[in-house]
Amino acid sequence: MSTLAHTMMTAARSADSGLAGPGELDRYPYAEAPVTERLGAPSWDGSDPELGRVGRRAAGSRGRGLHGQLVQQLGQMIVSGDLGADRPLVPEEIGQRFEVSRTVVRESLRVLEAKGLVSARPNVGTRVRPVSDWNLLDPDIIEWRAFGPQRDNQRRELSELRWTIEPLAARLAAGHGREDIQQRLSDMVEIMSHALGQGDALTFSRADAEFHSLLIQVAGNRMLEHLSGIVSSALQVSGGPVTGCDRPTDASLGHHARIVDALAAGDSAAAEAAMRQLLIVHPEVERVVPAPREH
Secondary structure: OOHHHHHHHHHHHHHHHOOOOOOHHHHOOOOOOOOOOHHHOOOOOOOOHHHHHHHHOOOOOOOOHHHHHHHHHHHHHHHHOOOOOOOEEOHHHHHHHHOOOHHHHHHHHHHHHHOOOEEEEOOOEEEEOOHHHOOOOOHHHHHHHHOOOOHHHHHHHHHHHHHHHHHHHHHHHOOOOOHHHHHHHHHHHHHHHHHHHHOOHHHHHHHHHHHHHHHHHHOOOHHHHHOHHHHHHHHHOOOOOOOOOOOOOHHHHHHHHHHHHHHHHOOHHHHHHHHHHHHHHOHHHHOOOOOOOOO
C-alpha cells in the first residue's frame, strides 16, 4: 500500500473514532457528527413554539462554537419549513431563548442573509425569505435540504446536475495533460481500491470526493471549477448509511479507473463515456437519467 493510501485510511479511521487526525483530516470538510451543546436543548416555552422544535433536531455544524451551531439550527428550521416565508425573526428573542449574546445572534443572521434565507430591512426587521430567494447552490443549504423534508427532491436535483457537469468536465480534462493531477487521480483510485478491499467506506468516500474535485479542477474551465462544491455536496448526501457517500462497489471503482486511463490517453470521448457510466451506477441518477444507448 502506498504511503498516501495509508495516511488517508489512518486519518479516516481517526475521524470516525472522534480522535484528532494527523493533519490530512482538515482537507476534508465533511459535516461534523451531531453534538449536544448548550444550544442542543433550549427551553422554548414562550410565544414562539415553532422555534422550540429545534431542540429535537440533530445539531451538527460546520462552524465552531455557538455561532456555528446557531447558524446550523436556524438554517435547518428555515429550510425544513418550520419557519415559513415572511416569518419574523426577533434577534432579542433568539438570543434569550438560545442563551447566546447579541453579537452571536447578529453574526448568525448575517450568515443566513448571505445565503438568501433571511432579509433584514430598516423598520421591518429580519424575516424569512421565500425559497425562490435562497442560494440553492450553497453547500449548507444543499445539506439542510438533503436531510430534511425535501430530501428526495434535493438528491434528484443534485444527481441531475452531476449528470450535466461531470461528463463535460471529464471530456475537457482529457485535453489537459497535467501529469501531476493524473498521478493524483491514480492515487485516489488506489486508495479507493484498498478501502474497498477492507470495507472502509469512510476512506473510500473521501478519496472519491477528492477524485471528482480534482477532475473538475483539471478541466480548465473556471465556471465548472466554481461548481465543484456541488459535486462534493452531492457525494456527501447521496445516501450512504454512515458516511453520506455513495456505496463503494467494484463497478464504481472500475469506472474511476477507466476515467484515469482515458485521461492518460488523451481520449476525451472515452473519458466522458466512462463518467456517464459511473454516474449510472448511482441509484439516484438511474431514476432520472436513462442509460446511454448502444450505437
